[in-house]
Amino acid sequence: MFTVHVNGMDYQAEQDNKLMRFLRDDLRLTSVKDGCSQGACGTCTVLVDGKTTRACIPMISKLEGKSIVTVEGLSDREKEVYSYAFGKAGAVQCGFCIPGMVMCAKGLIDVNPDPTRLEVIAAIRNNICRCTGYKKIIDGILLSAKIMRENLSVEEDEGVVAVGDTILRIDAKEKVLGTGEYPDDIYLDDMIHASAVRSEYPRAKVLAIHSGEAKALDGVIGVFTAEDIPGSVKVGHLKHDWDTMIAVGKTTRYLGDAVCLVAAETPEILEKAKSLIKVDYEVLEPVLDPFEAMKEGAPLVHSTGNVLAHEHLVRGDADEVIEKSKYKVTKHYETPWTEHAFLEPECAVAMPFDEGVFIYSTDQGTYDIQHECSLMLGLPPEKVIVENKLVGGGFGGKEDASVQHLAALVAYLTKRIVKVKFSRQESITVHPKRHPMWMDITTACDENGYLTAMKAVVVSDTGAYASLGGPVLQRACTHAAGPYNFQIIDIDGKAVYTNNPP
Ligand code: FES
Ligand code: FES
Secondary structure: OEEEEEOOEEEEEOOOOEHHHHHHHHOOOOOOOOOOOOOOOOOOEEEEOOEEEEOOOOEHHHOOOOEEEOHHHOOHHHHHHHHHHHHHOOOOOOOOOHHHHHHHHHHHHOOOOOOOHHHHHHHOOOOOOOOOOOHHHHHHHHHHHHHHHOOOOOOOOOOOOOOOOOOOOOOHHHHHHOOOOOHHHOOOOOOEEEEEEEOOOOOEEEEEEEOHHHHHOOOEEEEEOHHHOOOOOEEOOOOOOEEOOOOOOOEOOOOOOEEEEEEEOOHHHHHHHHHHOEEEEEEOOOOOOHHHHOOOOOOOOOOOOOEEEEEEEEEOOHHHHHHHOOEEEEEEEEEOOEOOOOOOOOEEEEEEEOOEEEEEEOOOOHHHHHHHHHHHHOOOHHHEEEEEOOOOOOOOOOOOOOOHHHHHHHHHHHOOOEEEEOOHHHHHHHOOOEOOEEEEEEEEEOOOOOEEEEEEEEEEEEEOOOOOHHHHHHHHHHOOOOOOOOOOEEEEEEEEEOOOOO
């Protein structure tokens, strides 16, 4: 038995656990956000004896006799000031990082009421924000310090604002204080937990899934495979090419492919059950380069061929005009994959509802999620209700179904309330990235420097699934000439399937 002193009260814990798990799961102090569980992002920052501490690292057994403060434990005045100052500075966007930033601010201002900008920067150096660019958070902390130092009053916005006025976002306060709900903040009675077993290889034929041992484990509700899907196994944002799970006899397309889905009473049993699942594979050579994938005889990622989309924009005869132009420049350009690294990993909570399902989601397209889940469940759309909770960043990385359809499936099959949540690693492995592109561009102009023509060849790696690969390629091609006045163009683009992340 451990005694943990949190926000001025003593609590007893029967089992040792990470401080973050105790604060969130036992005390339901959900301002302590779980962005990575690995001490890397700072969203779980609390004060331990006045010092900023990432709550996902220490065990509660090491904290006896220490005083822990979370945003919920701030005084009313502090809550009022931080809500106002962060809101006024425009520091609150998705909000997922903000409670952690507030605890950094408090840790600083408590000992240094008049910090310099540099001292504020140092105070938040271990906390990541993917939305604001930090400047406004720093401004918000400096404004908080000033209001407290000078004992200024905090004014609410008047009802009438003029164009150009700075107004407080209506959701700033709940995000600063951590009372706003992201799906992972939902705790419901009898809620179970589910998670997918992912492919061990980017390209491998699934020969068998051995789930007997996992199913026999106490607390396991079920292990589900593609055969259990009542509707379409394939979903997809625009093109339905994405297997919800890879069936026995089928071939995986990337490391993020789900092979089976495990549901259990607790996250701990779930992890244990997943480790007991054994999958037999016939490992195949993956194709990891779009240029290789376009070659004759390359392994087919999809039976329809490896070219997902082809765009060819032509106006005039670019070859001829470039040939006759006084100056021409040909260069090769490359842009890499970009992981969005939104601070909130994907999470969904689903439950049976009116012969269908109700899903709490965090995504960029509520109706797309409804459409894909109804397709997979074989239900009419009105039987699938999707409600978006707060979205802790997306930047294009939360357009596709990731956790929502898995949660919907388990809720539908088990008739239980279920949470499906990605770890940071699973999030990075599974969700689509910004497409890497390879571009050869020739630009020509006359003797006065006036642009005459351009020619471009663009190749993008769309990875294992289409996702938004088609429209993104189209955008790349239609925008390749930039804002310049080219009357003559020849732009050829291809988006190519590989066994890389979508
Ligand atoms: S640092 Fe603790 S959740 Fe990221
Ligand atoms: S507001 Fe900081 S991560 Fe979104």
